[in-house]
Amino acid sequence: MALSRARVLPVAPPRARRPRPGLFASIVRHWADYLYVAPALLVMVLVIGYPVVYTVYLSFFETPPRSGDWVWTGVGNYTETLGSARFWDTTRNTFYWTVGSTALAFVIGFGAALVVQRQFVGRGIVRAILLIPYVISHVAAAYVWRWFLHSDYGLVSGTLLDWGVIERPLVLFDSIRWVMPTVILVNVWKEFPFVMIMLLAGLQTVPDQLMRAAKVDGAGAWNRFWHVTVPHLKGVILITTLLLFVVNLNSFTLVYLMTGGGPAGASQLWITEIYNIAFRSLRYGEASAYSVVLFLIMLSMGYFYVKALTGGGKSQRRPA
Amino acid sequence: MSANLSTGVGASGGSTADAGLDGRDARIAAAIATPTAPSRPAVRSRVQPATRRRARRRCRPTPIGVLGWVFLAVLLFFTVVPMAWMVSTSLKSSFAAIDQPPRWIPAEPTIVNYTKLLNPDETVGADFLRYMRNSVWVSTATTVLGLIVAVPASYAFSRFAFPGRDTLFFSVLVRNMFPTVVFLIPLFILMRRLTLVDSHWSLILTYLTFGLPLSIWLLKGFYDNIPVELEQAARIDGATRFQAFYLIVMPLSSPGIIATAIYAFIQGWNEYVYARTFIQSDRLLTMPVGLQKFFTEYASDWPGLMAASFIMSVPVVVLFLALQKYFVQALTEGAVKS
Numbered sequence: 111m112a113l114s115r116a117r118v119l120p121v122a123p124p125r126a127r128r129p130r131p132g133l134f135a136s137i138v139r140h141w142a143d144y145l146y147v148a149p150a151l152l153v154m155v156l157v158i159g160y161p162v163v164y165t166v167y168l169s170f171f172e173t174p175p176r177s178g179d180w181v182w183t184g185v186g187n188y189t190e191t192l193g194s195a196r197f198w199d200t201t202r203n204t205f206y207w208t209v210g211s212t213a214l215a216f217v218i219g220f221g222a223a224l225v226v227q228r229q230f231v232g233r234g235i236v237r238a239i240l241l242i243p244y245v246i247s248h249v250a251a252a253y254v255w256r257w258f259l260h261s262d263y264g265l266v267s268g269t270l271l272d273w274g275v276i277e278r279p280l281v282l283f284d285s286i287r288w289v290m291p292t293v294i295l296v297n298v299w300k301e302f303p304f305v306m307i308m309l310l311a312g313l314q315t316v317p318d319q320l321m322r323a324a325k326v327d328g329a330g331a332w333n334r335f336w337h338v339t340v341p342h343l344k345g346v347i348l349i350t351t352l353l354l355f356v357v358n359l360n361s362f363t364l365v366y367l368m369t370g371g372g373p374a375g376a377s378q379l380w381i382t383e384i385y386n387i388a389f390r391s392l393r394y395g396e397a398s399a400y401s402v403v404l405f406l407i408m409l410s411m412g413y414f415y416v417k418a419l420t421g422g423g424k425s426q427r428r429p430a
Numbered sequence: 431m432s433a434n435l436s437t438g439v440g441a442s443g444g445s446t447a448d449a450g451l452d453g454r455d456a457r458i459a460a461a462i463a464t465p466t467a468p469s470r471p472a473v474r475s476r477v478q479p480a481t482r483r484r485a486r487r488r489c490r491p492t493p494i495g496v497l498g499w500v501f502l503a504v505l506l507f508f509t510v511v512p513m514a515w516m517v518s519t520s521l522k523s524s525f526a527a528i529d530q531p532p533r534w535i536p537a538e539p540t541i542v543n544y545t546k547l548l549n550p551d552e553t554v555g556a557d558f559l560r561y562m563r564n565s566v567w568v569s570t571a572t573t574v575l576g577l578i579v580a581v582p583a584s585y586a587f588s589r590f591a592f593p594g595r596d597t598l599f600f601s602v603l604v605r606n607m608f609p610t611v612v613f614l615i616p617l618f619i620l621m622r623r624l625t626l627v628d629s630h631w632s633l634i635l636t637y638l639t640f641g642l643p644l645s646i647w648l649l650k651g652f653y654d655n656i657p658v659e660l661e662q663a664a665r666i667d668g669a670t671r672f673q674a675f676y677l678i679v680m681p682l683s684s685p686g687i688i689a690t691a692i693y694a695f696i697q698g699w700n701e702y703v704y705a706r707t708f709i710q711s712d713r714l715l716t717m718p719v720g721l722q723k724f725f726t727e728y729a730s731d732w733p734g735l736m737a738a739s740f741i742m743s744v745p746v747v748v749l750f751l752a753l754q755k756y757f758v759q760a761l762t763e764g765a766v767k768s
Contacts, residue, residue, distance in 0.1 A: 136593050146586030147598060149579045150642055154601070157639045161616035168615070222505055225498045236502070238751045240509055245750045247700035249718040250739035253725060257519065257732050258512045263528045265515045272531035299508065307754075311761035331494045362611050363702045367722065381611045389707075394615050401612035 162405075169399040175392035187399035196375070196383075204380045206290055207365075208358045211297045216351055218298060219305020224335075226306065227313050237310075244303035252367035255296045259283065283369055286376040293365055293377055300364065301357075305350055312346035313339070348418045356411055359404075380404050520544070520737035527733045543737035554724075558738065560713060561720035568630050568716055569698035572637040576694040577687065579638065580645035585675065587646065588653035599650070614707050621708060632708040633716070637701060641694035648760055652686040653679065655763060689760035692753050696746050717742050 169187055171180040191197055226237050243251065259282050261267050267280035282292040316339055324334045340347070362381045365371070371378035371386065380400070388397035519527050521539040549555035586592075587599045617636065618627070626632040656679055664674040680687075702718040709715055715723065721738055728734060750757070 133593055140590065140592035143586055143590040143592040146582040146590070150583035150646065151598065153579060153635065153638055154642065156620075157617065157636055158613075160620055161613040164616035164619070165612060218505065221498075221501055225502045225505075228498070236506065238754065239506065241750065241754060242513065242747055243509060245696050245700075245746045246513075246739075246743045247702070247718050247721075247746075249700070249702050249721050250743055253721070253735055254512055254516045254739055257736065258515050260732075263530070263532070263732070265511070265532050265534075268530055268532035299512070307758060308761060311758050314758075314762045331492065360610055367702075385611050385614070385703075388615055397615065405612060 165398045165401050165405070168395055169402045171395045173393065173395040180395070183395070187396045188403070191396060191400050191403065199375060200378050200380055200383050203290065203376070203378055204359070207294060207297075207361075207377075207379055208355060210290075210294045211301065211358045211361075212351060212354045214294065214298045215301040215354060216305050219302040219350075220309055222302060222306040223309035223313060227310060240306060241303045243300050244307070246300070248300070248363035249367060251296065251300050252364050255299075256283065256368055259292065284373050286373055289369055289373065289377045293368055296368065297358070297361065297364055301354065305354065308346055308350045309343065312343045316342045345418065349415075352411065352415045352418060356408060356415070359408065359411075516736045516740055519733050520740050522733050524731060524733055543733045544741070546734065547738055547741060554734075557712075558720065558724075558741075561715050561717045562741075564630065564714060565699055565717040568633050568637070569695045571630070571634045572641065572698040573691050573694040575634065576638055576641045576645060577691060580642055580649060580690060581687070583642075584646045584649035585653055585679070588650045589658070599646075610703060614703065617704075618707055627708055628710045628714060630709075630714060633698075633701070633705055636704050636708075637694070637698045640697050640701075641690065644693055645690035648690055649683060649686050652683040652760070652763060656682050685756040685759045685763065688753055688756040692750060692757060696750065699746050 170182060170184060172183045172186065173180050222240055226233065226240065246254075258264055259266055259280070261279040261281045261284065264280075267276075270276045270280060282288045320338055320342075321334060324338050329337065360381060361379075362385065365377055365379055366382050366385065369377045371382045381404070384397050384400045384404070387393050387400060518534060518536060520543050521541065522533075522536045523538070523540055523542070526533070526536060526538065546552055547555055547558045550559055587595060621627045621632040624632075626635070660678050660682075661674040664678050665671070669677065700718060701716075702722070705716045705719045706722070709719065712723075721735070721742060724738055725735055
């Protein structure tokens with residue numbers, strides 16, 4: 111992402127972050143600069159920093175629902191969480207959900223971007239229609255799909271019965287076998303436009319001359335795609351998949367409102383499980399321990415994310 | 431691409447931009463533009479494979495091309511049918527909605543579901559309109575405050591060289607890593623301490639941090655791409671730093687500002703988990719939670735639920751579609767390129 115641009119830029123000036131004797135003096139000299147970022151940082155510290163610290167702290171306590179007395183249990187909550195058989199079932203579901211949704215949404219979204227980038231009549235309208243699911247709220251999407259795939263009155267089940275394709279109503283959300291593929295499908299419906307819009311933006315930056323040159327040299331469509339488009343979009347692809355992955359790992363509303371984790375925990379994810387432990391069973395301590403585990407996984411993802419975003423730390427700087 | 435080239439050249443009779451790019455391209459362009467027949471074979475022999483393939487492509491669709499159209503058709507079907515079913519159901523009566531086999535187009539369309547929801551004299555309508563007002567207020571406040579906070583911050587991250595700048599920038603971006611549900615408990619306790627529970631400000635404050643990382647990232651990309659010389663010129667002409675920012679940088683980065691504003695608004699409009707946890711009294715609920723409440727109370731009224739979902743989706747869909755070109759532009763200019 112940063113590579114193509116960095117090549118034409120002059121050599122970056124020395125970084126300000128390098129430790130040197132006058133660090134304090136430099137902070138004082140730039141005091142006014144901090145005023146610009148202060149409001150943003152204040153909000154972030156309040157709404158992010160505090161909860162992180164608090165969650166970690168809470169995870170070492172037993173928090174009985176009915177009393178305010180917290181009991182120190184050390185790593186008790188962690189061993190309990192990681193030791194339960196349920197945890198590993200939930201982990202499997204979460205893995206299935208996250209990887210499945212991300213991969214499918216990415217492939218479909220990329221395909222959509224490539225097709226929609228072609229010149230054709232009505233392209234604007236097609237593009238607009240494909241973007242709609244992205245902005246529909248998760249709550250509305252959950253109910254629309256529940257109704258659409260309703261086993262008794264839904265359009266899919268009813269129509270297939272009518273045509274004689276199936277003999278019994280199509281049970282999807284209440285079937286242990288089909289519930290995960292179904293919720294993943296709904297999630298992909300909601301997410302592929304995000305991939306499409308990101309890659310569409312990326313495709314606009316592929317230089318025309320490069321494409322034309324490849325074509326003149328006799329490269330076929332597949333070769334042009336694989337050797338010109340993909341390498342050029344590497345940065346965007348990386349960021350998009352990472353963002354999707356994290357969003358899916360965090361995704362709560364869709365599954366919670368469509369299945370509530372059921373039937374029999376067949377679609378229970380980490381995040382819905384944490385919600386249930388905290389707000390149904392009111393075991394905050396255990397939920398916090400669970401959160402910390404999840405948080406550590408995300409943080410390692412975050413490391414790659416930041417690396418990808420900054421293109422290996424090559425942020426350009428212009429003195430004011 | 432091939433169509434592009436030939437039509438462009440045909441219209442202008444040999445575009446200089448094309449000629450300047452590439453010798454071979456220019457030759458092809460000249461060949462196509464020349465009306466006389468004899469020059470054609472000569473050129474074709476020189477750049478044979480590409481030209482021939484190009485000519486073939488224009489007459490006959492390639493397998494990849496056909497595959498693309500089929501894919502697009504399936505995708506459109508997949509996207510549209512659930513939404514169409516939502517609209518179709520919302521125009522049916524409760525009895526018609528459970529007719530078997532299902533009717534794609536309502537036999538006796540009725541707008542009673544919509545009038546019920548939008549009528550302030552009925553209980554459902556009064557509730558629904560109040561949820562909508564709450565959502566409008568929360569989303570608007572989030573958007574405006576988000577811009578007030580994000581614009582100066584991203585400008586500083588782009589332009590100033592203060593110690594710890596990069597570290598601070600990354601720490602803002604790491605926000606995207608944090609699972610929202612994980613923060614529910616501590617944030618709830620925090621909001622209770624700030625006596626903000628059951629107030630819209632708890633939501634506004636929380637939503638602010640959702641949008642900030644993306645806003646700051648996008649806007650910083652924009653500011654990075656605006657030459658600092660423009661500002662310097664304005665400063666030399668006597669503008670203050672603020673004037674230089676307000677008169678030069680702001681207009682140039684307006685696509686980024688519009689894009690981040692839409693994003694913040696949509697996030698605020700659609701958010702469910704925090705709204706459900708922080709808001710307890712019914713009169714303060716926002717639309718997503720209101721929709722869920724509607725579902726639990728009138729479980730079998732699918733047409734009503736679909737009508738409510740439709741009304742709820744219209745504002746953000748219209749807003750997004752109207753301004754989506756800024757979104758793509760902002761991603762292209764600000765994020766993807768930089």
